[in-house]
Amino acid sequence: MLRKLLLALSGGLLLVMVCVAAGWYGLRWYGDQKVPVSSDTEFVIIAGDSLGHVVQRLSVDQLIQYPDMFKALARVKGVAADLHAGEYLIAPGTTYRQLLNQFVAGDVRYFSATLVEGWTLKELLQALNRHPKLTDPVELKNLKAVMGTLMKDVPQTDNLEGLFYADTYSFEAGTTVASILKRAHQKLQSVLADEWDKKAEDLPYKSPYEALIMASIIEKETGVPSERPDIAGVFVRRLEKRMRLQTDPTVIYGMGDRYKGELNRSMLRERTAYNTYVIHGLPPTPIATVGREAVQAALNPSDGETLYFVARGDGTHHFSKTLAEHNRAVRKYQITERRKDYRSTVQ
Known part of the structure; x- marks a missing residue:
């Protein structure tokens, strides 16, 4: 009787071992199978999705075979609750094991x-x-x-x-x-803050915010990046001499949606908080988004004596020290020798 019982127990244990081994090898085989995609394919895990929801949608989208085995693979690895939300890109050749690892690692697009x-x-x-x-x-x-x-x-x-x-x-x-x-x-x-700590001495700014306002004007006036410090130099010297900045982009900003592409004399005389042909000093706020280079230029302007500049029409500017020289340049580049392909930016 005892012998029969021991034989039965041994047979049962052997059967369990065989089943466990078969299951282990089955999951290992399954993990090495490739996701059936022929090109990069997007799949999204929504925040709060359970393993069951993810597997269901993978199956509906025909991205996995034998969905119960995918769930079993996740549970055996102990990661059933560790799938990260986000959009994933499934590449051809990805195995089910790699796909699961991708979800667990949060390797999102x-x-x-x-x-x-x-x-x-x-x-x-x-x-x-x-x-x-x-x-x-x-x-x-x-x-x-x-x-x-x-x-x-x-x-x-x-x-x-x-x-x-x-x-x-x-x-x-x-x-x-x-x-x-x-x-x-x-x-x-x-x-x-970083650029303010490296600024030149004796600049006419009371705060980093004022430097940002200047940087935004430089950004809008610049056609050639290398001219930023030169343009900054002109504006800084004008501020120091209590001269109006007289820069068109501030006028345009102050007009808002009323600006239709051209400025005339009446617009330049119109009193707005941003019209630097009318007001002294800086406008009340920046007029555009800036990058580091414009901030650097505002805080480290070029030395010199120039007080004016005018667009040549190829994206660059002519800089002048005196009003007489500036008026000659304006006449040359804006009237007598104005380019047929006149533009304010470099192409």
Whole structure:
């Protein structure tokens, strides 16, 4: 009787061992099978998705075979609750084991959004709000509330123009527009503080914010990057001499949507807070998004005696020391020898 019992137990244990071994080898075989895709294929795990939901959608999308085995593979590896949300790119040749590891590691696909030097805040928001991989668009009227305490040290008003750094930002699908804006503002504050510490002496700025206003004007006036310090030099010397800046981009900014592509004398005489043909000193806020080079130029302008510049029409400028020389240059480049392909930027 005891012998029969021992034989039965041994047979049962052997059967269990055989089943375990078969299951182990089965999962190992399954893990080495390749996902049935012939080209790069997107798959999204939504925040809060369970293993069951993920496997169900993989199966519906025909991205896995034997879905129960995929679940078993995850549970045996102890990672059933460790799948990260995000958008994944499944490449041809990926095995089921590699796919599971990709989900666990959070090896998601990254996208990018570029904020361009010289953009206005309106243009910047339009670009971010239209990005297909960013969520929760931000309206201009709600921007200050969205930014919250990050703006506590910003002077002025509700106008947050120029307070976002021009750069390329990488992010995962589903990232909010607000998170990109907050990163761009923090980056600007970091760059501005860094460059302020390295500024030239005796500049006519009371704060980094005033330097940022100047940087935005330089950004809009520059056709050739190498001219930034020269343009900065002209504007700094004009400020020091209590001369008006008389820069067209500030007039255009002050006109807002009323500007249709051309300036005339009446527009230059119109009193707005941004018309530097009328007001003395800097306008109240920046007029555009800036990069580091414009900030560097504002804080380290070129030495010299030039007080004027005029566009040559090929993206570069002619710089003059006197008004008489400037008027001759204006007549030459804007009237008598004006280029047929006149442009303000280099192509």
